[in-house]
Amino acid sequence: MGVAGYSEMARMLGFNDVANKYATIAQNMAVKWEQMAHEGDHYRLAFDRKNTWSQKYNMIWDKMWNLNLFPNNVINTEINY
Numbered sequence: 001m002g003v004a005g006y007s008e009m010a011r012m013l014g015f016n017d018v019a020n021k022y023a024t025i026a027q028n029m030a031v032k033w034e035q036m037a038h039e040g041d042h043y044r045l046a047f048d049r050k051n052t053w054s055q056k057y058n059m060i061w062d063k064m065w066n067l068n069l070f071p072n073n074v075i076n077t078e079i080n081y
Contacts, residue, residue: 001058003029004067030069042081043074053081 011019034041037043045052056078062069 001026001061001065003025004062004065008065008067020068026067026069034070034074041077 003022007022007054036047042053045054059070059075
């Protein structure tokens with residue numbers, strides 16, 4: 001969310017090239033996180049810690065800021081777990 005937030009601040013200040021660059025980085029990071037943390041019916045607390053879980057508070061900010069970095073299936077997986 002920090003990278004995405006930086007992108008949004010840059011956009012607010014009119015630095016659209018910077019905003020677009022960091023928005024792309026944030027999107028790529030979210031995809032990579034999903035791939036590395038996925039553990040079947042939930043997502044890990046840390047990439048190297050199997051059988052762990054934590055509530056992902058970043059997903060709340062993703063929805064509140066309307067960034068849509070995390071797809072609904074990821075959010076639903078976490079809620080259902």
